[in-house]
Amino acid sequence: MSEDKKKSIMDYDTVALDEENHALVIIDQTKLPYNTEILSLTKQEDIWSAIYLLQVRGAPAIGVAAAIGIYLAAREIEASDFEEFYQKFRKAKDYLDSARPTAVNLSWALKRMEGIVLDNKDKPVAEIVEELHKEAVKIREEDIWVCKTIGEYxxxxxxxxxxxxxxxxxxxxxxxxxxxxxxxxxxxxxxxxxxxxxxxxxxxxxxxxxxxxxxxxxxxxxxxxxxxxxxxxxxxxxxxxxxxxxxxxxxxxxxxxxxxxxxxxxxxxxxxxxxxxxxxxxxxxxxxxxxxxxxxxxxxxxxxxxxxxxxxxxxxxxxxxxxxxxxxxxxxxxxxxxxxxxxxxxxxxxxxxxxxxxxxxxxxxx
Known part of the structure; x- marks a missing residue:
């Protein structure tokens, strides 16, 4: 966690993936506007809590956080075959999905990530995880285009x-x-x-x-x-x-x-x-x-x-x-x-x- 009062809030990413440390990085919105605190989350319990406690909030941001979160969960799954991997993946997906019931982007992002798993079920688990990584990054990039286009309309x-x-x-x-x-x-x-x-x-x-x-x-x-x-x-x-x-x-x-x-x-x-x-x-x-x-x-x-x-x-x-x-x-x-x-x-x-x-x-x- 870090604090920096010199930068504008607009200079921070609301939701990001820390590739080096394999972490979900968010602005803790419960501390704004008085303190800008950046959270680096790796544990599923902490990611669930961040969504539930509104540390990350807003339907699109929740969707992006969920996509990154389930990718990070998949990285930690130990499985000998696809069926074992998928069973553990579904458990992690259902857990994150329980954090906020009203915002549909949460379940939307998790279902989209599940679709990646099912579409690649014939591949080794390591390759499935990499496909999840690519999709999480894609969902984040798409959000920028979506919002700008909504602004134009x-x-x-x-x-x-x-x-x-x-x-x-x-x-x-x-x-x-x-x-x-x-x-x-x-x-x-x-x-x-x-x-x-x-x-x-x-x-x-x-x-x-x-x-x-x-x-x-x-x-x-x-x-x-x-x-x-x-x-x-x-x-x-x-x-x-x-x-x-x-x-x-x-x-x-x-x-x-x-x-x-x-x-x-x-x-x-x-x-x-x-x-x-x-x-x-x-x-x-x-x-x-x-x-x-x-x-x-x-x-x-x-x-x-x-x-x-x-x-x-x-x-x-x-x-x-x-x-x-x-x-x-x-x-x-x-x-x-x-x-x-x-x-x-x-x-x-x-x-x-x-x-x-x-x-x-x-x-x-x-």
Whole structure:
């Protein structure tokens, strides 16, 4: 673990593979913005904990971390034949997959890595492990392209000087680079758009205040932190021209699960005529989940609400606390879902299938 206050947060890789030491390297996001601590993780228990405890967070970053993590697990497997290797691989995969139930990128990345194992089952175990290594690196590199492309599509939806609002952190700290919801903001910054950004604080874990405002400010963007319950006020004043948020899962009908409070932003945006855009890599789209009702919503400890940010508990001892980590935004509140293969619009049951058709065509041409 190391600490360096001279470098900007944007100079660090959110998620990386240390080839020399065979380690998953992440920024410990629970320590931001006060301390930049870099964790080098080699044990599966530590990687699982890092995902569960939100030391690495954001659906794309979790997917990349999972791919690297399962590759590192495969390196440690001792097996005399493929069947023994695969049995131990599945055990390690299921263990990592249990860390976060809502973010589909976790299971997506692990399934993709499992596919590499099965596609190479006739090869020696050492070669299978090397194929896993290549795939983990590929998944990380793909994330950079995906986010930049989402940013390009997102930029077509706004104009220079616009006010943009975002909730939680779907920025570079949630991906390898650019972010999803922040990708249009960063590309706009490079091209002189001079956006005005409003960042919801995002209770109870304050990712918007601690992370989004931190990375945007470090990058020179005009960012203002607001409490979650202020979003309607800034929209009513006409200060917001569009809302960009990320998500952890998109259902087949266009319902999306994102950090708790997103649905309230969507309702306010609908009331004030502000378009709400979901920035979602295709890896986050789950066509096997029909609607938002079927998305499992993770519930987290009460301490995050009543104790985490306070010297003394801010609620009566023993009071009941409900702490869902995510909520579902209904598809009719969403103006568009921005992916790396285009922008899906209503009816999402059809347009999301078209997005995947484009993806398959693109993959055939590679």
């Amino acid at each position: 997102g930029l077509t939806l706004v104009n220079p000087g616009d006010g943009l609002l975002t909730h939680c952190n779907a920025g570079q700290l949630a991906t390898v680079k650019y972010g999803t919801a922040t990708a249009p903001m960063y590309l706009g910054q490079e091209r002189g758009y001079h956006f005005r950004i409003f960042s919801d604080e995002t209770r109870p874990l304050l990712q918007g205040a601690r992370l989004t405002s931190f990375e945007l400010k470090e990058s020179g963007l005009d960012v203002t932190v607001i409490c979650d319950n202020m979003s309607a006020s800034v929209m009513r004043k006409g200060w917001v021209n569009a809302v960009f948020v990320g998500c952890d899962r998109v259902a087949a009908n266009g319902d999306t699960a994102n950090k708790i409070g997103t649905s309230m932003v969507a309702l306010a945006a609908k009331r004030y005529g502000v378009p709400m855009y979901i920035c979602a890599p295709t890896s986050t789209i789950d066509l096997n989940t029909p609607t938002g009702k079927e998305i499992h919503i993770e519930e987290r400890p009460a301490s995050e609400v009543v104790e985490m940010w306070y010297e003394k508990p801010m609620a009566p001892e023993g009071v009941k606390v409900f702490n869902p980590a995510f909520d579902v935004t209904d598809h009719d509140l969403i103006a568009g879902i921005v992916t790396e293969y285009g922008i899906a619009r209503e009816p999402y049951s059809e347009s999301l299938k078209e997005i995947f058709r484009r993806k398959q065509e693109a993959l055939k041409d590679e």
